[in-house]
Amino acid sequence: MKYIDSQPNPKNREKMEENNPPRLKSEEQVDLTLDKEVSKNLEKFKAFLKDSSDVVFREFSLGTQSIPCALVYVDGLVNTAIINEQILKPMMYQIALLETSLNRTIQPDKIFEVVKLHALAIGEVKEVKTLDDAFLRVLSGEVAVMVEGFDKILIANARGWPQRGIQEPPSEIVIRGPREGFTETLRVNTALLRRRIKDPNLVIKTVQVGRRGKTDVAYAYIKGIANQELVEEVERRLSQIDVDIFMDSSQLEHYIQDSYLTSFPQIEVTERPDKTVASLVEGRVAILMDNSPYALIVPATFYQFFQSAEDYYERWVLSSVIRLLRWSGAILASLTPALYVAIVSFHPGFIPTNLAISIAATRATVPFPAFVEALLMEITFELLREAGARLPRAIGQTIGIVGGLIIGDAAVRAGITSPIMVIVVAITAIASFLIPSYSVAMAIRLLRFPFIILAALLGIYGVILGFIILNVHLVTIKSFGVSYMTPQAPMRHQDWKDFLIRMSSQIMMRRPTSTYAVDIDRRNQDPVKEEAQ
Template sequence: MVSNFFLKRKKLRKQSVQSASEEQENFSLQLFSNLDKNLHNLKAMLESPSDLIVREFTIGNTDHRCAIVYIEGLADKMVLNEQIMKNIQIESVESEKKLTVNSVHIVDQFYNKILSVGEVKKVFTLDEVSNSILSGDTALYIDGTDQVLIIGSKGWENRSIEEPSTEVLVRGPREGFIENLRTNTVRIRRYIKDPNLRFKSYKIGRRSKRELVLIYIDGIVNPAIVQEVNRRLASIDLDDAPDTAYIEQWIEDNFLSPFPQVASTERPDKVVQDVLRGKVAILLDGTPFALIAPETFGETLQSPEDYYSRWAVASLIRMLRYLGAFISVFLPALYIALVTYHPGMIPSELAFSIAASREGVPFPAFVEALLMETTMELLREAGIRLPKPIGQTIGIVGGIVIGEAAVAAGIVSPIMVIIVAITAVSSFSLPFYSIGLAFRMLRFTLMGAAALFGLYGMILVYIVINIHLVNLTSIGVPYTTPFAPGFSRDWKDLVLRSPITMLKTRPAYMQTNDQKRIGMKKGRPSS
């Protein structure tokens, strides 16, 4: 009986899919020459929504009918009134003697003589018309023709350009991406005026049909990387991709890895610099976050600000980041291992101090650390979700109050509060949120290993992490390059950052077509 129920549901689902596909095929048929029939079919396809505007009128002083169709709120009314309606109703009157309204070439005459809009194209199917209207363009129907002119009139409201809140820099550009794709591509073209800059468009989402743009510089990028990214983008089959996070999860090499294999950023300057290094960037309409591929482990600890500071300062800050990454991953586990299994490795005075502070604490070191780390993670998430002024207060005041209350109640020791605080501060030094999430996951794994086997457990987990890293790839590029495989030439911009005048070539591991980044003349960089 149950099996019959599922069989019936499967049969009904199959029939609904077939009917939907047949309906879609009907909507993809050629347009008709009758204006009323074309408008009826369009309204039937969209079921006459309230924001669908159909404006019928005649051409000039003639009786020849036409109509413009658009979605209210998506189309720019200034373009509609000044460059479409005005031209058709006024300009066509002045050119009435030259305009042959009964001719089969009336669409060409409108295209060449009447419409003063830069983006105009001809379409021949109902499906193309509906997709264009739903994207913000305007359709011009002319009675007696089986063609429709699609006029570019996108003009919805956009957020103003602001500094990215997730990637704040002391020195550098103050503009970030917004949700409008065309505004974002303009930001890239402002910085790169190379005629070899390529923008390849895709339509992502069977239902949403969002525009996605793949950006690279022909002549610099390795063609194999572009080919592989194109293959993965072409394989995407989703109803909708509201953010580039969907694209990232679809094209990444290993979905089981905690490490980000594709970089995400809101900064146009970072996208520009990485594209100039031979990488590819991905922009998606509707989100301010761009993707950059391929990505390596060393680059997750680098910031665009490293190149806006002098080389000595940038090198020092990078070393601090590596130290912060090590502390954020290993410090709680190291404390658990030493206190639980290896107290003899702690200096005597420090060991006595820790033992005195832990006197009366009812929990072992692992439970103590787990409670405090979990509380810190909850405070961090609460600070992100709450309104900004309240979130900052919760993060600071909440941590202090809970820490002091826990120590006063004898639940945790003061040294544990210090350990957790140092770990949290170190994690804030990481430049990108995604690598911070990976380190937070590894921190809890190492804490569990330290509680079970002490330092030996930490070493085993560390070995497993390294085995995973050396086997991980990003768009086919080894994730641990240039550490392993080793490219000594790229070490000048890895942990330390050499002076700009010494960074003469692009990363060797990218195998770019044009390796030279700085021209040389008589032994000195040339302009």
């Protein structure tokens, strides 16, 4: 059985060693300072990048004196039309033309300036003096232009790569309101913010995060509204991150959150630019990451996860009613099965006698105690939900029919569960989908399992005990120094107008106090005063 042998073919191995001779890491091999000779600089680039097929090294000569020059860029990340038309054409052809028409040559020590000022017809051109800097630029889609005789490199922005267009955010659909959502490109996302706030006080700063990923992370805030302490805290936490790569802003979230010992998110996540902007104006800080369509918003409090962007677009009475529905949804989703177990097994007297009798009658054939019945059905529901979540829509429907209709009905007919239990599970499921935030909905839905166990052990007293412990846990959480249960605990009555209900916009003239915004009033924008703070 030859192919089981893990030894590589000796012939192949020789070949591999030929291609990849054992050697030092490329960083140690090459001196990272820039040279004056283009060929040597190019060698340094090649020491790292020559094995990568997507990197293009282009050598050419400039002007009538044929000064050696070179371009380095990553194919696929740049717009080749721009490189051809705005970089290569002027440098290779038009400068020579200029020289001949004026009948003089450019002095060799001025060439760099001439290229920068007269040749590159590109908006964003920078000079870098280290190879490290140049690498980062080239690998993020810019073009390095090297000219003989200078130990610096010109970086021209010719980025252009295939990207997803702006679409309606699938996780936060609104009936009324803007339909734009963030995309995976940071620049597009910052542009979406900028388009909504034409205030010079909107600050968007960028840092690189990750040793290998070198992902751009931008944090935005409005100077004069956001508390400086908060901004500093965000900067501090971002600077402390030491990982090699981030795939999505959710991983970033895990590194900057206050506590990982909880299932509740301490940072709000949104795909909607309008929601992000509304948060910025409330004095929060938004953190956007390249390659992720989700913005992180800090600080977040528990009640924020029950707000939807649409609350502010609908009339306030309707929004308030819907918000109250969401709160009751949260209570139902976490407590209904536990209360069912507690009442059926400990306190049947709590419900009207007729109802108690009919529940007892339907449970007569069920061979399990209510606790087992509830656990069984709730686990089945979670199975179905998870099975349907990641399937294509057509198959997902099948799961719904098989799971919901066939299994539910058959389980009742087979006497494994009572119809009341099926109703309880259905109420739990629907109620949990009322919560706009997916992660909070998940956390709340999973809470019903400990609640069911407590109900089975100690009845309603156990459920209340669980409720107490849950609340103690919630009040100890902080998000960037702000208590999670604000404005209920600590009580901030000024913020109650946008808490359980949403008051009309005319009443909400002040920003929430929980963010410690510097400028508390939404009216009388005074830039001078804001600058002073």
